[in-house]
Amino acid sequence: MKKWLLPLIIIVVVVFGIYSWAVGFNNTAVKLNENVSESWGNVQTAYQRRSDLIGNLVNTVKGAADFEKSTLTSVIEARAKATSVTIDPSNITPEQLANFNKIQGGLSGALKSLLVTVERYPDLKANQSFLKLQDELASTENQILTARTRFNEAIKPYNNHVKTFPNSILASIFNFEGKAYFDSEPGAEKAPEVKFDFNNKK
Template identity: 70%
Template sequence: MDFKKFLPWIILAIIIIGGYSWVKGINNTAVTLGQDVEQSWGDVQTSYQRRNDLIGNLVNTVKGAADFEKSTLTAVIEARAKATQTTIDPTNITPEQLAAFNSAQSGLSSSLSRLLITVEKYPDLKANQNFLKLQDELASTENQILTARTRFNEAVKPYNTHIKTFPNTLFAGIFGFKEKAYFNAVEGADKPVEVKF
C-alpha cells in the first residue's frame, strides 16, 4: 500500500481535527467562565434580596413608633421599590446596566442611612430588641454584599481576559461572547464624607 498517496489527506484530517479541537476549547472555556460570572451575579442578587427583605422588616418595626417621621419611611420604601425594579440580564451585563443597578442600590443605601440616623431620636425604638437584631443583620448583609460584588469582579476578570486575548478575540464575536462590566464604586464615593454635628 502506498502511504504517500494518503499522506496529504492524513495531514488535512489532522489539521481539521486539531483546528476543531482548538476552536471548541476556546468556546467551551468562554462558556464555563461565563457561567462562573452568571453564578457570581446570582450571588450578588441574593445578597441584595436579603437586604431588601431585611429592610421590609425594619420598616415594619419602625412603623410601630407612631410619631416616627413618615417622610423618612416613605423615602426608604420608595428607594427599595426602585432598587428591586432595576434588573440585569446576567448573560449581557453592560456598564450602563451595572451603573443603573448601582445607582438604584446607592439610593436605597442613602435613604436607609437617613432612617438609621433618624432612629437615634427615638430611645424606645433604639431599645427595641427586634430593631437591634435587624440592624445587626443589616450590617452583616452589607458585608455579604461587598463580598459578593468582589467575587463577581473576580469572576468577570478571567472571562474578559479569555475573550479579549488573541486569537480568542477572533472567535469571541463569532460565538457571541461580549465583554462583561465590572462593579465600580458609586459616583462620588471617592470624595470624603462630610460629617456634621
C-alpha cells in the same frame, strides 16, 4: 507516499487543529460564563436579603408614631425601585450594571438617612427588634461586599479568555462578549456627613 497525499494530510491536521481550538475555546468560555452567572446570583441573593431586612426595619420604625414620614417614604420608594431592576447574567452590559449600581446606591443613601434619623428616638434605639435588624443589616452589607468582590473575580478570567488574541476572533464568531465589572456605588468615595441634633429631644 503519493505527492497528493501530503497536502491532504496537512489540510486534515490544520482543520483538526482549528476544530480542537474552537471546541476548547467554546467549552472554557461556557464554563467561565456559568461561574459569572453563579456569582451574579449570589450578588442578587445578598441584595434581596437586604431588601427583605429593610422591609422589616421599616415596619418596626412605623411603630414610632411621630417618626418622620418623609424619611420612611424615601426608603420605601428607594426599596421599590431597587427590587424592580432585573439583569440577565448572561448578557450584563456596562450600562445595566451602572444603572443597577446607581439604584442600589440610592437605597443605601436612603437607608443611611433613616438610621441617622433614628438617633433622635431613644425608645426606638432601645427596641430589641430594631437593634437585631440593624445588626443583621450590617452583616448583610458585608455579604454584599463579598458577593460583589467574588463577582468581579469571576469576571476577570472570563474577560481574559474572550478578549485576548486569538481567542477574540472566536469570541466574535460565538458571540461571547466581555462583561462589566462592579464599580463602587456612586458617592462611595465621599464619607457620609452625619449630624446629630442633641437639642431636639423626642
